[in-house]
Amino acid sequence: MGERADHAGQTPVRVAAGPAPALLMIGAGALMGFSMLAVLIGRSEGVGLVALPAAKPVAQLEFRAEDQADGSIALRNVADQTIVAWIHPGEDGFLRGTLRGLAQARQRDGLGPEKPFSLTRYDDGRLALADEATGRRVPLEAFGPTNAGAFARLMPAPGAPGSPATETR
Template identity: 65%
Template sequence: MPIELPARRPSEPPPVRRPLQSLALFGVGALLGIVLLAVFIGRREGVGLTELPSARPVASLGFRAEDRPDGAVELVGAQDNRLVARIAPGEGGFVRGTLRGLAQARQREGLGPEQPFTLTRFDNGTLALEDAATGRHVALEAFGATNAAAFARLLPGNEVQEGRGRP
């Protein structure tokens, strides 16, 4: 019986290096590093950031929104309980919708309508509606000049008379 010796195999060639894959991986890593560096420098230097100068309030109105049985919404001054505006059913869509959204946020948090909303005009012409009860803040000019004007008419000196126009 003949004995077989294991055949001598030539040594295996070294693993094939794939220069394209290595180069692509290096490129992705370098690009990621450049992007992170650019973001770091940009944030540190304020590149591309828009900052509004600080503004001072020039007019303010605290009010509560009260629903009426006929579908109207009455806006009542928080200080003196005077009628600021009455929004008839089907009118004042933006004012009505914005206030309804804030009121629903209060309901979700278990808060009532006792605390007033605050409408503020600033010296740079911007308007803000704030709900201190929930901490929500609405920059009204973000919805366009027409919608911001609907709220601006409520401020002192711009009162909307009952039965007149749409706030």
């Protein structure tokens, strides 16, 4: 029973039988079970995850982007109706492109320009652009400091007087 012949006329070869293959299978099963248990515990307990505290908004600017006849865009502060910035054709490509993308998303959703865009500065220095009409949010630091700086100039440095942005303390 523990022997077999490889080819006709050759000597039979003894096949190893016994506890070794069974122990190997039990060990492999135990290793797989332990691995799955470790992953389950790690995911449910948050082991190895780093959680950053939620940043608090320190300033916010709500503005509308108004297209002009010459191709420029006027950014108007909703609070006092002043022009915060002019974006002329061929200038401020990232700012213009981001606002155009959000405006096109509004058009696709059948929404108008009534609701303003919201630019928020957080206490950790990050900036975020939000479109409350569509629910889209753009974390501006994801595009690098130069591109985030294009929007940062719309808001004064923290603590600067003459702010077009409203403090949210």
